[in-house]
Amino acid sequence: MRVYNPMTVIRQTSRKLLQAFFAEQGCLDFIDFENDKLYEIQDAFRTLPEKTMMRAETVMRNVFTLAGDESVLLRILDEAQQHDIRIGDDFEALKNRYDRAFYIYLHHRDLWKQNCTFLQVDSLPSRHWCRCPNLPRKPPLTDQATCENLGRQISAFFWQKQVRGKKYLIEYQRRNNGLHYFFVYLSDYSNSYEAWSDEGSELERRNETRAINMVFAYDEQFGTLDTYNLGGGKIAVILQKMFCDAVLGHDLVDKKVLKSAFDIERLKYRGNMPVAMPQIGIIRVWISCLEFNYHGVSKRRSHRISLDEVERDDEIYSIMEHDLDRVNVPLSLVSVSFVRIMLEIELNGVKRRMAIEVQKNNCTLKSNADDLRKIGECFIQETGIDVQPNLF
Numbered sequence: 001m002r003v004y005n006p007m008t009v010i011r012q013t014s015r016k017l018l019q020a021f022f023a024e025q026g027c028l029d030f031i032d033f034e035n036d037k038l039y040e041i042q043d044a045f046r047t048l049p050e051k052t053m054m055r056a057e058t059v060m061r062n063v064f065t066l067a068g069d070e071s072v073l074l075r076i077l078d079e080a081q082q083h084d085i086r087i088g089d090d091f092e093a094l095k096n097r098y099d100r101a102f103y104i105y106l107h108h109r110d111l112w113k114q115n116c117t118f119l120q121v122d123s124l125p126s127r128h129w130c131r132c133p134n135l136p137r138k139p140p141l142t143d144q145a146t147c148e149n150l151g152r153q154i155s156a157f158f159w160q161k162q163v164r165g166k167k168y169l170i171e172y173q174r175r176n177n178g179l180h181y182f183f184v185y186l187s188d189y190s191n192s193y194e195a196w197s198d199e200g201s202e203l204e205r206r207n208e209t210r211a212i213n214m215v216f217a218y219d220e221q222f223g224t225l226d227t228y229n230l231g232g233g234k235i236a237v238i239l240q241k242m243f244c245d246a247v248l249g250h251d252l253v254d255k256k257v258l259k260s261a262f263d264i265e266r267l268k269y270r271g272n273m274p275v276a277m278p279q280i281g282i283i284r285v286w287i288s289c290l291e292f293n294y295h296g297v298s299k300r301r302s303h304r305i306s307l308d309e310v311e312r313d314d315e316i317y318s319i320m321e322h323d324l325d326r327v328n329v330p331l332s333l334v335s336v337s338f339v340r341i342m343l344e345i346e347l348n349g350v351k352r353r354m355a356i357e358v359q360k361n362n363c364t365l366k367s368n369a370d371d372l373r374k375i376g377e378c379f380i381q382e383t384g385i386d387v388q389p390n391l392f
Contacts, residue, residue, distance in 0.1 A: 002068050007042055009060045012067070013098040021102050025056050059105060062116045065123070066104075067097040071355060072122075076104060076115050078372075079176040085111060118175060121215060121228075126362030130227050130236035131261040132252070137223040140180050140247045142172045147182070150246040154184060154214075157238060164189050165212065177373050178221060182247070184214035216243050222377060261361050262380070263387045264336045268292065270317045274341060274383045280375055281345050286313040288355070289340035290320060294333045302337075345375060358385060 010018065018041070019033040031044050048056070066072050080087055085108065094100050105112045140146075147170035158165030165186035173181045190209045197204050215228040216239075225243060227236045244252040266272045267287065274285045291304040305319050312318075324334070341356045354372050357364040358380070365376045380386040 002064070004061050004064050006045065006057055006060050009064050009067075009098060010042055010045060011038060012096065013063075013102060014094075014096060017099045017102040017106075020106055021059070022056070024106060025052065025059075027052050027056070062112075062119065063098060063101040063105065065119055066101040066115075070097060072115070072119065073097060073100055075176075076111060079115070080108070080111060082176060114173070117173065118181075121181070121217075122364070124215070124228055126359045128228055128230055129362050130229075130233055130240075131361060132225040132227070132236075132240045133223070133261070135218075135223040135225055135244065135252075136248055136250050137220060138248060139220060140218055141249070142174075142180065142247075146247055147172055150182065150242060151184070153242045153246060154239065155186060157242070158186055158212075167209075178219070180216075180218040180220065182216040182218075182243070184212075184216070186212040186214070188212045214239065216247075218243075218247070221374075261387065262358050262363055262385050264339050264358050264360060264385060266384060267339055268320075268331055268334050268336050270314060270321075272384075273314055273317065274379070274385075277379060277382065280378050281347050282343050282375065282379060283346050283351075284313065284344035285379075286310050286342050287316045287339060288342045289338070289357075290316055290336065291338035292320075292334045292336045294324075294329050294335070304338075306340075343376070343379065345372065347371060347375075356380065 013021075015033040019031075022028040022031075027048055028041075028044055031041055033041065045053075045056075066076075077087065079085075087104075088107065091100065091103050094103060104115075151168040151170040155165045155168040165188075167187035169185040171183040171185075173183070175181060188210050190207055192205050192207050195204055195206055196202070212230075213228075215226075217226040217228075218224075219226075225240055227239050227243070229235055229239060241252045244250040267274070267290070273287070276282050276285050288308070288310070289304070289306040291302065293300055293302045303323065305316055305323070307316060307319075310316070324331070337359065339358050341358065343354045343356065345352050345354060352372070354376060355364070356376055356379075363380070363386075365373050365380070377386070
């Protein structure tokens with residue numbers, strides 16, 4: 001996992017974009033970005049007033065995250081294209097992902113703000129997501145009255161059961177790929193937290209009421225609802241019932257929430273290796289990363305195989321079999337926890353690559369552009385990875 005460091009952002013970004021960013025922030029105007037040495041710029045950054053540094057770091061942290069994943073920048077470009085937003089020829093000349101992220105922040109602020117919101121959603125831990133399949137494929141209600149109704153139901157539940165959540169706010173956003181997101185904010189228990197004083201160098205203990213965050217992501221096309229909450233499966237069932245009632249006008253029958261929405265266990269066998277599907281535009285498929293667990297001597301062990309490029313599409317199976325033979329572990333004792341599948345797609349005469357990262361209850365398809373997501377959804381259903389349609 002990449003750990004954020006503002007010095008990394010400064011070091012990796014071109015001087016021209018750094019100068020434009022700090023000018024926009026209204027600081028470091030005494031620096032000669034073209035001629036000053038890197039350490040002089042970094043030392044000047046360290047001397048910024050605390051509030052100015054906090055404001056700059058909010059942007060720099062998102063730049064760091066965006067620059068760490070090229071697929072995120074590609075999704076932003078796809079979204080801009082679908083909304084007829086012209087990014088600019090000078091953007092294409094930028095080869096550095098840090099420069100590209102800063103360029104979008106400086107010149108396309110609305111695009112930046114929306115994608116930063118979804119960037120945080122995509123990074124939420126997969127173990128707290130639960131999926132409810134086979135819902136009515138209908139447009140959800142998204143007006144203010146509906147959001148208020150949903151918030152009132154969730155607030156009443158948490159207030160009666162846990163004596164928190166009295167204050168609430170529901171925000172709706174539709175993602176470029178068609179997914180409908182409802183962000184839920186509830187008031188948590190009051191607690192005391194340590195924080196440095198804004199005015200001086202004293203450590204203060206503050207009493208605060210922070211927010212509980214929950215997310216609903218509804219896919220109108222496939223009739224699925226993904227719910228993020230920290231309360232586990234039983235709470236997820238209740239939240240999904242409330243959502244269906246308030247937003248879809250649907251009475252959800254009490255079902256067990258699916259905790260393994262995707263069957264990735266089957267992918268440990270070479271015979272289940274996914275293959276190309278030219279009929280939907282997929283001309284090549286291979287697995288670039290496989291993470292699995294097995295019981296070793298006296299403890300459970302984990303193993304991760306990751307490949308940047310492969311010569312053969314089944315290369316990862318050869319490596320896995322070699323590694324398991326070396327420790328004398330049969331496949332029957334192996335449990336797959338993560339897989340990254342690479343698809344080479346030819347769409348409208350243009351070849352593109354798409355990575356699908358799948359865990360037992362999480363899949364990154366929801367963050368892809370609409371045309372690619374449809375191909376990906378079809379792929380994981382045809383290969384038997386998505387087991388939801390056959391549940392009920």
